[in-house]
Amino acid sequence: MIESLTRKQQELFHFLLQHQDRFTQPPTLDELCLAMGLKSRGSLHAHVTALIGANLIKPLGGKQRGIQLTDYAKTLINHQDDPCRLPYVGVIAAGQPIEALENISYMAIPEPLKTDKPCYILTVKGDSMIEQGIFDGDWVIIEQRAYARNGEIVVALVNKAEATLKFIEQYPHETLLIPANASMKALRYKPEQVEIQGVLVGQMRSYTKTQ
Amino acid sequence: MIESLTRKQQELFHFLLQHQDRFTQPPTLDELCLAMGLKSRGSLHAHVTALIGANLIKPLGGKQRGIQLTDYAKTLINHQDDPCRLPYVGVIAAGQPIEALENISYMAIPEPLKTDKPCYILTVKGDSMIEQGIFDGDWVIIEQRAYARNGEIVVALVNKAEATLKFIEQYPHETLLIPANASMKALRYKPEQVEIQGVLVGQMRSYTKTQ
DNA sequence: TAGCATAAGAACTGATAGAGAACAAAATAA
DNA sequence: TTATTTTGTTCTCTATCAGTTCTTATGCTA
Numbered sequence: 440m441i442e443s444l445t446r447k448q449q450e451l452f453h454f455l456l457q458h459q460d461r462f463t464q465p466p467t468l469d470e471l472c473l474a475m476g477l478k479s480r481g482s483l484h485a486h487v488t489a490l491i492g493a494n495l496i497k498p499l500g501g502k503q504r505g506i507q508l509t510d511y512a513k514t515l516i517n518h519q520d521d522p523c524r525l526p527y528v529g530v531i532a533a534g535q536p537i538e539a540l541e542n543i544s545y546m547a548i549p550e551p552l553k554t555d556k557p558c559y560i561l562t563v564k565g566d567s568m569i570e571q572g573i574f575d576g577d578w579v580i581i582e583q584r585a586y587a588r589n590g591e592i593v594v595a596l597v598n599k600a601e602a603t604l605k606f607i608e609q610y611p612h613e614t615l616l617i618p619a620n621a622s623m624k625a626l627r628y629k630p631e632q633v634e635i636q637g638v639l640v641g642q643m644r645s646y647t648k649t650q
Numbered sequence: 651m652i653e654s655l656t657r658k659q660q661e662l663f664h665f666l667l668q669h670q671d672r673f674t675q676p677p678t679l680d681e682l683c684l685a686m687g688l689k690s691r692g693s694l695h696a697h698v699t700a701l702i703g704a705n706l707i708k709p710l711g712g713k714q715r716g717i718q719l720t721d722y723a724k725t726l727i728n729h730q731d732d733p734c735r736l737p738y739v740g741v742i743a744a745g746q747p748i749e750a751l752e753n754i755s756y757m758a759i760p761e762p763l764k765t766d767k768p769c770y771i772l773t774v775k776g777d778s779m780i781e782q783g784i785f786d787g788d789w790v791i792i793e794q795r796a797y798a799r800n801g802e803i804v805v806a807l808v809n810k811a812e813a814t815l816k817f818i819e820q821y822p823h824e825t826l827l828i829p830a831n832a833s834m835k836a837l838r839y840k841p842e843q844v845e846i847q848g849v850l851v852g853q854m855r856s857y858t859k860t861q
Numbered sequence: 862t863a864g865c866a867t868a869a870g871a872a873c874t875g876a877t878a879g880a881g882a883a884c885a886a887a888a889t890a891a
Numbered sequence: 892t893t894a895t896t897t898t899g900t901t902c903t904c905t906a907t908c909a910g911t912t913c914t915t916a917t918g919c920t921a
Binding site: 874880885886 | 892893894895896897898899900901902903904905906907908909910911912913914915916917918919920921
């Protein structure tokens with residue numbers, strides 16, 4: 440996405456990332472022109488349109504409310520500026536798609552619980568990993584990647600519909616998703632049915648909120 | 651929600667947030683007009699209506715002087731969770747005193763994993779709490795206090811020598827320290843043998859460092 | 862040369878903001 | 892109670908603002 444931007448477009452994007460706190464309200468084109476030393480809204484608008492195409496800022500559908508970064512763009516800053524804060528994106532319950540939140544919030548995460556790759560946080564619903572010490576209501580930190588080694592715990596999207604947190608075993612003609620719960624069985628799929636969305640790298644639990 | 655507001659509407663909302671203490675009673679439209687430099691109540695009223703539609707303020711049932719921030723709006727204020735840092739003080743292994751570190755280090759801890767009382771962090775050694783999802787090598791966040799309710803998980807110092815992480819049950823003539831591990835037995839002590847050093851409030855695990 | 866990125870500026874359109882009038886409901890004073 | 896003032900609500904009208912779409916122009920590079 441970002442690679443397809445021209446130099447000026449990247450410059451604009453980085454400006455928006457770095458100064459997003461500076462604006463209490465989303466900036467107007469005129470304000471951005473002033474800030475970037477341009478004299479014409481029209482010129483800037485072309486760059487803005489490119490950023491919208493790259494899914495970095497949101498179009499506001501005819502409204503006049505300034506331009507806003509997308510959630511996707513915000514995850515990018517996060518990795519650049521403040522490695523300790525990760526996006527909390529929603530809830531993962533076995534058999535359901537990940538329930539995404541309207542407003543992504545950020546949590547400060549201890550350095551050892553994450554990797555230096557992009558990560559995000561989910562809340563776990565269900566007991567499928569209970570024998571691995573992952574309980575209903577725990578938070579998990581997931582490294583965003585599309586592949587895994589056998590024996591890793593992954594966020595897997597099955598049939599493009601159901602998300603689940605399981606051990607994974609991948610063989611040429613079969614992919615197994617294995618719970619850590621004696622009362623549940625391993626699930627067998629064709630490799631193409633299973634899409635890996637991330638790998639477990641950390642886990643957290645609060646004893647004050649849950650009980 | 652808040653994104654659906656126009657600039658002026660957001661400005662009004664922020665004004666209300668910042669000056670909510672300033673008004674002993676909810677402000678009238680005229681007072682708000684004065685404060686925001688408007689001359690017409692009618693203009694302001696449109697903004698107020700928009701904020702009501704966004705569930706940010708509520709009218710008080712037809713009464714005058716009615717506008718108040720909603721609970722939802724108040725949650726937006728204290729949303730700034732500063733990454734707070736807790737001291738990492740050492741290792742707790744059942745049967746050993748807490749092995750204190752020479753140099754105490756600090757870790758950034760997510761807000762929900764701690765309390766607003768003083769807390770500290772230990773590394774767990776051993777499997778005595780394995781059925782509670784607390785594994786060898788996990789970090790635990792402990793709220794520093796000298797008392798506990800029955801059923802809480804505590805850091806207990808036994809005979810002023812051995813530290814351990816267990817469920818506690820306190821009775822007039824007996825204190826029980828109960829592991830969460832079917833292969834281990836509960837330990838019985840006289841109350842004066844057991845000193846509580848803190849109560850478990852959070853737990854964390856890294857899957858990248860431990861395996 | 863053609864093609865692209867960049868910029869300026871004009872012109873257009875719908876969104877937004879504000880003033881003021883008029884009226885209704887509520888609060889206050891008599 | 893009644894009369895008066897304050898406050899909330901609805902409306903119209905107008906001016907301005909902000910996003911968009913143009914055209915034009917200037918470098919730069921393959």
